[in-house]
Amino acid sequence: MTTHANSTDPQARMAEKIAQIDALCARARIMPVITINREEDILPLADALAAGGLTVLEITLRSAHGLTAIRQLREARPELCVGAGTVLDRQMLQAAIDAGAQFIVSPGSTPELLQASLESAVPLLPGVSSASEIMLGYALGYRRFKLFPAEVCGGVAALKALGGPFAGVKFCPTGGISPDNLLRYMALPNVMCVGGTWMFDSEWVKQGDWARIQQCSSDALRLLD
Template sequence: MKTNDTQLHSRMAVKIAEIDSICARARIMPVITIAREEDILPLADALAEGGLTVLEITLRSPHGLTAIRRLRAERPGLCVGAGTVLDRQMLAAAEEAGAQFIVTPGSTAELLQAGLESAVPMLPGTSSASDIMLGYGLGYRRFKLFPAEVCGGTAALKALGGPFGGVRFCPTGGVNPENLQRYMALPNVMCVGGTWMFDSQWVKNGDWGRIRQASAEALQLLD
């Protein structure tokens, strides 16, 4: 193995270990799109008080990067990542904002390469065996399955476990209290992503107590 290959393998091993640690802490990862800046801190606090301390802040709204910056500065006990990262420029912006991990909805050669070069661990999105192979060839072994239920749900994950024995997933998209336990029972599932514990109307109404309760109840399903 060439020196550069050895260094790459070593860096990827570290990033895989970092993703494993983040997902083990999360178990359930809220996937958050911030509609109003004033919701950033109270929403994060309600989720954390319910036990959800690893947050994926999507870059689907203009408040995404602001949320990451504020949470990193004002809630240092949380683990805050950036989601819906679509290209190299968004990855760089998320890094600059202080994101501790990166999540993408899908995979492109450019984005996978940017993830290799980044110091921040990345969980690339996949919806097929071909996507997994694209990342696998570059050393990735941890992926986000999205949209999980549309892609085949637990049946798809069981099937993918055959050819990709060393690969593990964070399924997101359609995960809910009714199927949560089925997902988490699979050996190739590290954690799940979801939104059911903070209904958009609850956020709009500032019903932080209800969000705190829903977060705690979600985790209780895994005990």
């Protein structure tokens, strides 16, 4: 996925970034939201997920290993699409971009972060949990958002309701997604993909059970076929 929004026209730049998000979400369908607790897990975990078909990875900056993981994966696994999650402010945004992140995800939206991303060639998927937050991004040209925490803020019912006033807006719901509700989310016309963690239980990672993670990733994607 290219991350070079070359146009000097702001509308054209945003349109290009929206197209980039659409492409990566179409490729992902299910996006693992990964917090790395041990540096030695970075490559084997990514390899297990990719072997199961999950090749678009959101690496959160919740741990000290987040930026390291992004750098490692961009260098050692260039075939993967690697983004940064839990980006909270302009400084974290810049650090993620410098590490090589191909897309940025935030848990919420602030005017500062939304504005800073407008100046970057790397697309941002801003987090929202209300109509007001969507309108904050919408006014700046954003049309693609992460609904978080999806289940807590209304889940499928909320997304159906938001589809009325926000035609043309699409979401990646994250938070509480599981095999039990995956298909209900993916059936909605305003859902591009979902984010989740169920396919790599923390105990499996701790035990190095990469075969189980690969199988669970494959099983998750099979639900969508």
